[in-house]
Amino acid sequence: MPVYRFTVNGRPHSVDAPASRPLLEVLREDLDLTGTKYGCGEGQCRACTVLIDGRPSASCVTPVRNAAGRNVTTIEGLAGAGGLTPVQRAFLEQQAFQCGYCTPGMVLGAAALLERTPSPSEEQIREGLNGHICRCTGYPRIVEAVQLAARLSKEAKSDD
Amino acid sequence: MTESDPRQELDRFELREADPYHFELDRREFLGAGLLLTLFVAPEAAAQGSGIEARLHLGEDGTVTVLSGKIEEGQGARAEIAMAAAEELGVTLAEVRVVLGDTGRVPNDGITAGSRTTPSTIPAVRRACAAARSILTQSGHKSYAEMAKSGAKIAGSTPENVALKPVPEWRILGKSQPRPDSEGLVTGEHKFPSDIRRPGMLYGAVLRPPSYGAKLESLDLAPARKMAGVVAVRDGEFAGCAAPTSFEARQAVEAMGGGARWSSSKSATSSENLYEYLKRHQGRVRDNLKGEPAAAAGKRLKAEYRCAYIQHAPMEPRAAVAEWEDGRLTVWTGTSNPFSVRDALARAFSLNPALVRVFVPDFGGGFGGKHTGEAAIEAARLAKEAGKPVSLRWTRAEEFAWAYFRPAALIEVEAALEGGRITGWDFANFNSGAAALESPYRLAHTRHRYVECESPLRPGSYRALASTANNFAREAFMDELAAEAGQDPLEFRLAHLENERIRAVLEAAAERFGWRKRVAEKRPGRGVGLACGTEKNSVVAACAEVEIDAKTGAVRLVEIVQAYECGKILNPGNLRQQVEGCILMGLGAALRERIEFAGGQVTNGSFARYRVPRFADVPKIELVLLDRPDLEPIGAGETPILVVAPAMANAYFHATGQRARTLPLAAETAQVRRG
Numbered sequence: 001m002p003v004y005r006f007t008v009n010g011r012p013h014s015v016d017a018p019a020s021r022p023l024l025e026v027l028r029e030d031l032d033l034t035g036t037k038y039g040c041g042e043g044q045c046r047a048c049t050v051l052i053d054g055r056p057s058a059s060c061v062t063p064v065r066n067a068a069g070r071n072v073t074t075i076e077g078l079a080g081a082g083g084l085t086p087v088q089r090a091f092l093e094q095q096a097f098q099c100g101y102c103t104p105g106m107v108l109g110a111a112a113l114l115e116r117t118p119s120p121s122e123e124q125i126r127e128g129l130n131g132h133i134c135r136c137t138g139y140p141r142i143v144e145a146v147q148l149a150a151r152l153s154k155e156a157k158s159d160d
Numbered sequence: 161m162t163e164s165d166p167r168q169e170l171d172r173f174e175l176r177e178a179d180p181y182h183f184e185l186d187r188r189e190f191l192g193a194g195l196l197l198t199l200f201v202a203p204e205a206a207a208q209g210s211g212i213e214a215r216l217h218l219g220e221d222g223t224v225t226v227l228s229g230k231i232e233e234g235q236g237a238r239a240e241i242a243m244a245a246a247e248e249l250g251v252t253l254a255e256v257r258v259v260l261g262d263t264g265r266v267p268n269d270g271i272t273a274g275s276r277t278t279p280s281t282i283p284a285v286r287r288a289c290a291a292a293r294s295i296l297t298q299s300g301h302k303s304y305a306e307m308a309k310s311g312a313k314i315a316g317s318t319p320e321n322v323a324l325k326p327v328p329e330w331r332i333l334g335k336s337q338p339r340p341d342s343e344g345l346v347t348g349e350h351k352f353p354s355d356i357r358r359p360g361m362l363y364g365a366v367l368r369p370p371s372y373g374a375k376l377e378s379l380d381l382a383p384a385r386k387m388a389g390v391v392a393v394r395d396g397e398f399a400g401c402a403a404p405t406s407f408e409a410r411q412a413v414e415a416m417g418g419g420a421r422w423s424s425s426k427s428a429t430s431s432e433n434l435y436e437y438l439k440r441h442q443g444r445v446r447d448n449l450k451g452e453p454a455a456a457a458g459k460r461l462k463a464e465y466r467c468a469y470i471q472h473a474p475m476e477p478r479a480a481v482a483e484w485e486d487g488r489l490t491v492w493t494g495t496s497n498p499f500s501v502r503d504a505l506a507r508a509f510s511l512n513p514a515l516v517r518v519f520v521p522d523f524g525g526g527f528g529g530k531h532t533g534e535a536a537i538e539a540a541r542l543a544k545e546a547g548k549p550v551s552l553r554w555t556r557a558e559e560f561a562w563a564y565f566r567p568a569a570l571i572e573v574e575a576a577l578e579g580g581r582i583t584g585w586d587f588a589n590f591n592s593g594a595a596a597l598e599s600p601y602r603l604a605h606t607r608h609r610y611v612e613c614e615s616p617l618r619p620g621s622y623r624a625l626a627s628t629a630n631n632f633a634r635e636a637f638m639d640e641l642a643a644e645a646g647q648d649p650l651e652f653r654l655a656h657l658e659n660e661r662i663r664a665v666l667e668a669a670a671e672r673f674g675w676r677k678r679v680a681e682k683r684p685g686r687g688v689g690l691a692c693g694t695e696k697n698s699v700v701a702a703c704a705e706v707e708i709d710a711k712t713g714a715v716r717l718v719e720i721v722q723a724y725e726c727g728k729i730l731n732p733g734n735l736r737q738q739v740e741g742c743i744l745m746g747l748g749a750a751l752r753e754r755i756e757f758a759g760g761q762v763t764n765g766s767f768a769r770y771r772v773p774r775f776a777d778v779p780k781i782e783l784v785l786l787d788r789p790d791l792e793p794i795g796a797g798e799t800p801i802l803v804v805a806p807a808m809a810n811a812y813f814h815a816t817g818q819r820a821r822t823l824p825l826a827a828e829t830a831q832v833r834r835g
């Protein structure tokens with residue numbers, strides 16, 4: 001089997017896997033990173049979102065070969081030495097989850113959205129996250145959490 | 161004998177049979193050093209061994225652990241139980257731990273369903289904790305930790321008629337409290353059932369029949385067994401593989417499945433001829449006749465309503481990890497019914513239930529769809545064969561095809577109308593169930609029937625059961641009757657309503673929405689509608705505005721104002737989430753969700769084809785949550801779903817002048833367009 005090298009949460013890994021094996025399964029089964037969730041396997045729900053070179057990607061439809069040479073960030077790697085990120089703090093503060101199964105994907109999707117659009121309107125949040133399904137469905141709270149996260153990020157930046 | 165002699169304690173319990181509590185003192189250390197109290201909170205039932213049992217562990221480290229057979233699937237049970245315990249014990253939330261759904265440790269609280277946690281588990285926990293508090297006071301110890309350390313000598317009398325904290329003294333209940341341990345949800349650390357890993361664990365995959373009812377006639381396991389590291393098994397109708405990765409497990413199942421022979425079983429029933437099928441396959445009838453509706457005077461109206469099969473589609477599909485050790489079976493899985501899954505496993509493997517332990521980690525949604533343990537049994541069969549732990553996670557396609565469905569409904573309703581009042585009412589539900597079948601309106605001559613039918617798809621419970629279908633038909637028909645009587649739908653309902661609580665939510669929703677003004681306005685492509693209902697003792701009403709796309713005819717929910725009352729509110733933040741969740745889930749079922757099937761297969765079993773609500777579908781939502789401190793708290797995870805579909809259907813009529821009598825509305829409106 002071919003060996004693929006890539007970085008996950010800042011740590012280099014090399015994985016021996018069939019080229020078409022989904023990145024999602026490699027993360028969960030080989031690297032013990034189960035924070036990334038399976039929701040559909042068809043690119044429709046974004047529970048499996050990871051950041052690949054900073055871009056949100058559906059890891060269930062990303063063959064492991066496409067990750068070769070890239071930097072992958074999973075939910076486990078989002079918070080750094082400084083503790084929880086503003087998006088994570090905002091989701092906690094707003095309790096923007098019910099079962100919480102969609103949450104890791106939502107948090108990463110929201111983090112990427114705020115990276116592109118630091119002060120999104122409500123409309124931009126809905127559009128930006130429309131690929132994510134929350135079946136529970138906590139959409140109103142999630143929108144509020146992303147708005148709060150935008151404010152927290154700005155505060156964090158102005159404190160620097 | 162000294163006062164603290166345990167034998168004396170025993171005597172005391174035997175002498176005082178009428179005591180509402182029975183304590184079993186146990187210093188089992190599985191929760192850390194401390195004292196385990198088991199309290200039976202329904203003395204009459206406890207005598208027959210079926211009382212509500214509450215278990216508390218007082219840790220020497222100062223934590224108090226509540227053990228409950230309830231589970232957490234996002235509905236808020238964990239927070240509610242912690243809050244109830246902290247309140248009555250007089251400790252902070254941080255000092256309370258809640259252990260849920262571990263059949264090895266918790267009492268059997270039965271299934272987590274029917275909104276029973278709030279009205280039944282919470283009072284039991286509160287009473288047990290109030291009793292513990294009173295024991296503490298009488299013991300003279302300063303804290304639970306000190307009492308636990310003292311060696312479990314509980315002296316003095318046990319509390320009789322223990323008093324619960326009255327609402328005005330609440331510090332924790334009644335205020336929004338977060339879900340305990342929720343940090344793990346935002347960091348990815350929380351382990352859902354599908355995330356559990358065990359040493360040496362393999363991943364499983366199951367060979368599914370090509371269609372419902374197809375039987376496995378022959379299967380060669382060799383192609384799978386040839387693959388490195390693969391374990392393959394066939395046992396009767398069950399066949400599956402386990403392998404070091406789920407990728408390999410799927411490949412192995414494919415490899416052996418290619419040569420499998422199945423008895424063909426092609427059903428001619430489909431989502432297209434479903435309702436005719438139900439009419440032709442009737443079974444037992446429950447008939448409740450009061451008066452003579454057939455003879456009622458006045459003009460007669462009749463209508464037929466239909467609700468499609470739909471699915472829960474929780475974000476986490478069924479998943480289980482099974483592990484065998486020395487003839488004992490341990491399973492981690494997501495189910496609302498841990499003890500019944502334990503018993504099902506025991507039956508499947510001819511084990512004493514005491515040898516089976518089921519853990520239910522907080523899991524990824526259920527909505528009534530995870531009352532069973534299919535994945536648990538399948539994982540256990542694979543693990544037995546492999547001699548290693550096996551994790552089996554259903555795919556989304558499996559979940560759509562092999563989980564159960566909210567049953568489709570066909571509802572026939574007929575009424576007589578005279579002088580602007582309903583004089584007779586005849587309502588029949590075919591196939592979907594009897595929940596909220598009876599009308600909450602004041603009606604003189606009524607007939608209510610539930611007709612069981614042969615269901616072409618596997619039926620099961622779903623949030624609020626059949627009350628969604630029954631309330632949809634009833635409330636849509638009430639609108640038709642109001643129109644026939646030339647009355648405003650709000651006034652027409654109020655004229656037939658005695659139930660003060662329903663009247664209150666109906667008026668609250670109408671008031672906040674500005675109903676009287678908005679129903680008089682005519683705006684092209686827009687319409688407003690309302691509905692009310694009650695089930696499981698809570699009451700709800702909604703006013704909705706919809707918009708119809710002039711070109712496509714597509715319906716969009718623009719705004720919904722929902723008023724809801726469920727007695728005394730325990731956790732307002734969580735209540736808001738539950739109500740919003742119900743509104744949006746109800747929106748999906750009202751608008752688009754419909755299982756399509758033909759030839760014994762689900763034909764739209766993916767999120768691409770079975771469209772659930774997304775961010776773009778979220779309307780403007782306003783909630784009016786009526787708090788009733790004078791009433792007992794009532795479970796709130798289901799009833800708020802009742803009014804969304806009928807309010808939307810009624811708004812559709814207001815906008816178009818056409819009645820929409822089929823759910824989902826998208827199917828109906830497409831038909832209206834076609835012709």
Ligand code: FES
Pocket residue numbers: 037038039040041042043044045046047048049058059060061
């Ligand atoms: S699991 Fe990847 S998009 Fe749904």
Ligand code: FES
Pocket residue numbers: 097098099100101102103133134135136137138234475524525
């Ligand atoms: S919180 Fe359950 S799916 Fe979003």
